[in-house]
Amino acid sequence: MKLVILTMLFGFGVMQHNPNFQHGRTTIVQLFEWRWSDIAAECERFLAPKGFGGIQISPPNEHIVLNEPWQPWWQRYQPISYNLCSRSGNEEEFIDMVTRCNNVGVNIYADVVINHMSGSSGGEGNHSSCGSWFSASKKDFPSVPYSAWDFNSNKCKTRNGDIENYGDIFQVRDCQLVSLLDLALEKDYVRSKVAEYMNRLIDLGVAGFRMDACKHMWPGDLENVYGHLHNLSLRWFPNGSRPFIFQEVIDLGGEAISYSEYIHLGRVTEFKYGAKLGNIFRKWNEEKLFYTRTWGEGWGFMSDGNAVVFVDNHDNQRGHGAGGSAIITFWDSKLYKMAVGYMLAHPYGVARIMSSYRWNRNFVNGKDQNDWMGPPANTNGSTKSVPVNSDQTCGDGWVCEHRWRQITNMVIFRNVVKQQPQISWWDNQSNQVAFGRGDLGFIVFNNDDWDLDVTLNTGMSGGTYCDVISGQKDGNKCTGKQIIVSKDGNAHFKISNTDEDPFIAIHAESKL
Numbered sequence: 438m439k440l441v442i443l444t445m446l447f448g449f450g451v452m453q454h455n456p457n458f459q460h461g462r463t464t465i466v467q468l469f470e471w472r473w474s475d476i477a478a479e480c481e482r483f484l485a486p487k488g489f490g491g492i493q494i495s496p497p498n499e500h501i502v503l504n505e506p507w508q509p510w511w512q513r514y515q516p517i518s519y520n521l522c523s524r525s526g527n528e529e530e531f532i533d534m535v536t537r538c539n540n541v542g543v544n545i546y547a548d549v550v551i552n553h554m555s556g557s558s559g560g561e562g563n564h565s566s567c568g569s570w571f572s573a574s575k576k577d578f579p580s581v582p583y584s585a586w587d588f589n590s591n592k593c594k595t596r597n598g599d600i601e602n603y604g605d606i607f608q609v610r611d612c613q614l615v616s617l618l619d620l621a622l623e624k625d626y627v628r629s630k631v632a633e634y635m636n637r638l639i640d641l642g643v644a645g646f647r648m649d650a651c652k653h654m655w656p657g658d659l660e661n662v663y664g665h666l667h668n669l670s671l672r673w674f675p676n677g678s679r680p681f682i683f684q685e686v687i688d689l690g691g692e693a694i695s696y697s698e699y700i701h702l703g704r705v706t707e708f709k710y711g712a713k714l715g716n717i718f719r720k721w722n723e724e725k726l727f728y729t730r731t732w733g734e735g736w737g738f739m740s741d742g743n744a745v746v747f748v749d750n751h752d753n754q755r756g757h758g759a760g761g762s763a764i765i766t767f768w769d770s771k772l773y774k775m776a777v778g779y780m781l782a783h784p785y786g787v788a789r790i791m792s793s794y795r796w797n798r799n800f801v802n803g804k805d806q807n808d809w810m811g812p813p814a815n816t817n818g819s820t821k822s823v824p825v826n827s828d829q830t831c832g833d834g835w836v837c838e839h840r841w842r843q844i845t846n847m848v849i850f851r852n853v854v855k856q857q858p859q860i861s862w863w864d865n866q867s868n869q870v871a872f873g874r875g876d877l878g879f880i881v882f883n884n885d886d887w888d889l890d891v892t893l894n895t896g897m898s899g900g901t902y903c904d905v906i907s908g909q910k911d912g913n914k915c916t917g918k919q920i921i922v923s924k925d926g927n928a929h930f931k932i933s934n935t936d937e938d939p940f941i942a943i944h945a946e947s948k949l
């Protein structure tokens with residue numbers, strides 16, 4: 438009996454750390470600000486065939502619509518109601534997306550904003566994505582409905598009701614984050630409204646949630662909400678599947694609130710990962726790639742089973758948030774491909790890659806004046822859809838990093854080598870490193886300012902392999918470099934530091 442109860446408790450807790458990937462897939466792509474109709478098409482024409490595991494979508498609920506002078510991306514982080522109509526599309530389009538992506542085995546993870554509603558200066562009227570009326574000054578959101586009683590005002594002790602001191606955990610949880618109206622998640626009513634919203638998404642087929650701003654919510658309140666969630670839809674998932682939970686807690690160390698308060702509830706975003714990897718590939722702060730021999734827990738990161746890892750996200754790719762200018766993004770494409778390649782080759786964590794849009798960066802004294810800019814839009818403010826060019830790149834300002842050959846092919850690499858241990862580490866005591874994943878994959882990086890020219894034991898079976906960075910396997914030939922592995926597993930690698938992509942990766946399915 439005791440054992441049964443223990444198994445149930447353990448099983449219940451652990452399930453929320455599992456991404457529920459289908460068909461042995463491994464990787465999440467954040468399709469930031471994409472429309473639902475574009476995502477549905479992308480699942481069918483690209484993500485499923487290339488083996489992507491799931492998508493983090495922008496918040497699907499009704500949000501404020503701002504004009505300053507053009508809709509900023511962060512309006513999606515100011516909820517007005519839990520109606521499923523947003524800048525990305527309406528309810529019908531949402532349902533169509535979830536259905537079509539699930540039908541081809543690509544999971545949908547919704548970004549969920551439950552710490553707050555709109556900003557306190559959000560005014561009164563119908564400037565919301567479904568046109569619902571609200572009054573920020575009266576704390577009245579009748580489409581949920583929430584009224585003034587459902588917010589934290591009385592618990593917060595700061596003068597203007599905003600968080601002033603991140604060293605005070607009561608302020609961080611009970612006061613307003615940059616004037617956003619802070620929900621009283623200790624109230625059963627608020628918990629039930631939030632759980633009802635999340636259950637609606639689960640019942641439609643969503644596989645899990647990216648929980649926004651968890652630092653600003655009490656772990657006990659989150660535990661209560663998660664405890665009310667349904668199992669995943671039996672239409673696509675095995676009986677008893679729990680929603681995957683990954684929580685945004687920005688913790689680079691040195692604050693009063695630690696990621697460790699949240700790991701029993703689900704996975705947590707490991708912000709140290711991209712911040713450190715940025716410094717390493719940029720060779721800042723005396724960092725060298727060979728120091729990553731102990732990458733992962735050896736660098737003081739949270740344990741493997743709790744981490745979601747990423748090179749950049751929608752927030753820190755624009756100089757906001759954790760990591761500052763060390764964060765590598767598509768703007769530094771050569772370094773970016775290497776950093777994402779490293780992440781996808783390395784076994785630590787559940788990996789998420791970013792898919793962005795371009796904006797007019799304009800630095801004044803080191804600060805981007807246009808860090809607020811929303812997605813490519815038509816003159817009426819609606820988000821442009823994502824056109825795919827004949828060379829498979831995206832148009833109209835959509836970057837589609839996930840379609841860059843080097844990145845797509847490393848998503849496939851990660852699927853091929855999953856669960857294989859990291860072996861055969863080699864380095865030159867500088868910025869050239871190599872490692873294998875069991876006998877199924879091998880990768881070599883040259884981030885030094887000189888050539889790499891070395892014979893290494895790959896641990897792989899003898900034969901000719903196509904490098905999946907400079908090209909890939911195409912029938913019985915390679916479109917890029919070829920690597921010959923001898924019967925004893927040795928292979929010769931030569932990588933010029935001036936190569937467009939100074940790294941090489943081979944795996945079992947790239948063998949001729």
Ligand code: 5J7
Nearest residue numbers: 511514515550614615617649650652685687752757758759
């Ligand atoms: C929260 C943190 O705990 C943290 O450590 C951090 O670095 C950022 C935030 C943060 O989270 C948000 C979550 C939301 O759902 C909505 C939000 O508006 C925020 C948010 O604003 C926010 O902090 C901003 O970025 C930090 C780097 C600054 O230190 C903060 O002051 C804040 O900056 C504010 O950004 C400006 O002060 C304000 O004038 C401006 O209007 C506002 C614009 O909104 C954002 O930049 C939204 C950021 C955001 C960040 C996220 O991590 C996220 O998941 C969603 C939105």
Ligand code: CA
Nearest residue numbers: 610611619653
């Ligand atoms: Ca709060």
